[in-house]
Amino acid sequence: MLVKFKVFDKQLKIVREVKNIDYENSELLFDAYVKEDGSKNIETYRGFDDVIFMMSxxxxxxxxxxxxxxxxxxxxxxxxxxxxxxxxxxxxxxxxxxxxxxxxxxxxxxxxxxxxxxxxxxxxxxxxx
CATH class of the missing domain: 2.30.30 (SH3 type barrels.)
Incomplete structure (x- = not known):
């Protein structure tokens, strides 16, 4: 069974799907969008302490x-x-x-x-x- 996560970014105050989890460095990668239409995608790295994990x-x-x-x-x-x-x-x-x-x-x-x-x-x- 594949476990999927979303995260709530405490800094940006948004929920996003996780693209990659780096357990060794305790950080993850997700996309933060600047515009509502999804344009201007910004890949964002955060430490585990900077997010709240939400499991599927x-x-x-x-x-x-x-x-x-x-x-x-x-x-x-x-x-x-x-x-x-x-x-x-x-x-x-x-x-x-x-x-x-x-x-x-x-x-x-x-x-x-x-x-x-x-x-x-x-x-x-x-x-x-």
């Missing part, structure tokens, strides 16, 4: 976007709906829907309508340095 859960939302740790998801099924934050349960050792949701295990939502609506880092008051 392996689940996909209704638009085909991969769901990562720290994502905020909207769910809906049979007229019921809610919002949860994705996290990893260190006691249960599984991905969990962290809120007052119907289920605790993220895998229980596989058959639900799921949509990523944000994450706990970008544009959020939840992340404070």
């Amino acid at each position: 859960t392996g689940l996909i939302d209704k638009d085909g976007a991969e769901i990562y740790e720290g994502d905020i998801c909207y769910w809906e099924k049979s007229g019921f709906r809610g919002i949860f934050t994705v996290s990893f349960g260190t006691e249960s050792l599984k991905w969990i829907a962290d809120s007052n949701c119907k289920f605790n295990s993220l895998s229980d939502y596989k058959e639900y309508y799921l949509k990523i609506i944000g994450n706990v880092y970008e544009g959020s008051q939840l992340y404070q340095e």
Whole structure:
């Protein structure tokens, strides 16, 4: 199983997909875009202490976007709906829907309508340095 990561860059305050991880030098490489249209790609190196790692859960939302740790998801099924934050349960050792949701295990939502609506880092008051 291939483990995929995104990172939240504490300096730029953005979430980006990781291109390369250099464990020997404790740094990683990702692309930071200057413009919203994606032009002016700047390859950026950061130390592990300068980012927050977000690991993929392996689940996909209704638009085909991969769901990562720290994502905020909207769910809906049979007229019921809610919002949860994705996290990893260190006691249960599984991905969990962290809120007052119907289920605790993220895998229980596989058959639900799921949509990523944000994450706990970008544009959020939840992340404070």
